Amino acid sequence: MEACNWKLMIARALYLSSFCFPLSNRIFITQFIPREKSTNSTELMMELLPSMFLLLSLIPAAYLLHKLTLRKESNTVTTKFGVGEPKPLPGTMGWPLIGKTFEYISKRRRGLTYEFLKERWNKYSSSIFKTSLIGETVVIFSGAEGTKFLFSNDKRLVHVWRRSTIKKIFPKMEKPSSEHSRTLRKLLRSILKIDVRREYIGFIDEATKNHLQAYWNCKQVSLSDTAAIYLFNLSCNIISGIKDPRKFEKIQKDMQDIDNGLRSMPINLSGTALNRAIKAARHIQKELEETIRQRRIDLSGHDSSSVMDIMWHLILATDEKDQSFFDEDIASNLASFLLGSYSTMQSTITSIMTVLKGSGSFREAMTDFIYEGYLIPKGSKIHWTSDATHKNPNYFPNLGNLDPSRFLKDEVTPYAFIPFGGGPRMCPGNENA
Structure with missing residues (x-):
């Protein structure tokens, strides 16, 4: 961060000086070179020509350095997860407006949400990816680590996001x-x-x-x-x-x-x-x-x-x-x-x-932050679903066997079994289940 600061100071100084130098030269000429003793205008211009070329070349150079420094500073997000140049999020948007909504809803209704996620995990080699759902660009977090991150940073980096229909029907629920x-x-x-x-x-x-x-x-x-x-x-x-x-x-x-x-x-x-x-x-x-x-x-x-x-x-x-x-x-x-x-x-x-479908909800990024090297911009819609862990054999093997006790074992990975959600918005009835 210190390196960015001194580069920024130099860039701004050069940028401002490129405008100040012509003004100072003009003052110097008018005040310290009397008109009657000065040479003709042609000779004076020839003497000042190298300085003018130098100043003109400094203007675009200083401006370019100024913009590049500001760009680097704005794209460098500082959180407890580190500082660095973020990677572009993997994923495709699908059809305009429709996106992947029909495919996601179809698989969700058939209890195949995990298949939707697994297909993209294998394709992008990442547990986080972007897609388009219900007309919004959505970043999907997967795995116990992703769920833990969202629950632990609720109301700090993210907050609940509701569809525009909910806000119109229940306007008081928008910003309690x-x-x-x-x-x-x-x-x-x-x-x-x-x-x-x-x-x-x-x-x-x-x-x-x-x-x-x-x-x-x-x-x-x-x-x-x-x-x-x-x-x-x-x-x-x-x-x-x-x-x-x-x-x-x-x-x-x-x-x-x-x-x-x-x-x-x-x-x-x-x-x-x-x-x-x-x-x-x-x-x-x-x-x-x-x-x-x-x-x-x-x-x-x-x-x-x-x-x-x-x-x-x-x-x-x-x-x-x-x-x-x-x-x-x-x-x-x-x-x-x-x-x-x-x-x-x-x-x-x-x-x-029928079948116990995977639950989940949406969040919205309150500020820019980096997760696993990816920049999550402010305003991004974030989605998590319990199927990402409940039906993941890495957390719960032998899913084809009827064994409800698999969720009650002591060695269950934290945030892998989340029937009541987590964080500040955990279901208040969890103690009565």
Whole structure:
């Protein structure tokens, strides 16, 4: 770094001096050479001609050195992983806009995400490569070391990245404050404790009996659909205390529209899936805010529920400055909880009945950094998937044998088995699994 500094200083000095010297020569000539004693203009120009050629040659040379030095300095990224000239990332983008999206999704649905990764590992001889997914240039990190790097540097070098559809449907999820996130995570851990969940046993038992009588009474049913209705009904009660059948049906329809909108093209025109999802999210937000305001009125009149749902916990909670959360913030978080309970139920049932698909998520680079000699520019989208380690024979051999205990052995490589993610965004329910 010191070498870069003195070269930069010399380059800038030469660059500036190339403009200063002509000015100083002119001052010297006008002040110290009287006009009556000076030679004619032709002789004077001939005397100054060598100096002018020298100065003119210094201008492009100084400028070139100046730009090269700045370029080298800007491309040299200093992190704890070292300093040096980065290598270009391997990988291909595929078709414009489409990229490799269809190929990736197709293999992911068939449980073949590892094959997608392995093909590129062998092709590029690298555990990190770039590709194009969902219209974005994505850098895919693989292996336990890559996963460890992302989890260990979450909120320092990288942060969570969400698709534009999510930001449009849930705008408050785009940039939550770190203080709010920490407080909410602590609160969720307290809500998920066994003592708190024990309070819901009686209610869950009664709701289960009512559901069986209404939907399963001596008739053939679709397991996926009826189980989703049952579980989402429980979630609505436990999360927001919604028991009105009409409100439940409306919220269920809105959640279906939101779920469709999240997987649609980011086109917000009347009649599109994204437009319907945005309207549905606004309706749910409005319903929850009205319920929260009524809860606060009930609280002032000492009329609270005997069994506290998650909405009650959030209403009574305070941040690190002992201030209550705003109603719109509480409603936004409750809406995300409801969406999570709605979308994950069906995927969980599907996964159990077919194949456990590799999970994963996306991050975005907060600054330039170097990983394994490759420059990851600021703003790059980064993707990791558990299939990169869970189905990798280098970490777990004999994958064709039914041996669930392979993940529980003491010699498992750290960050190779990541069923709950890791880092600050680790699933808060991991302690209850």
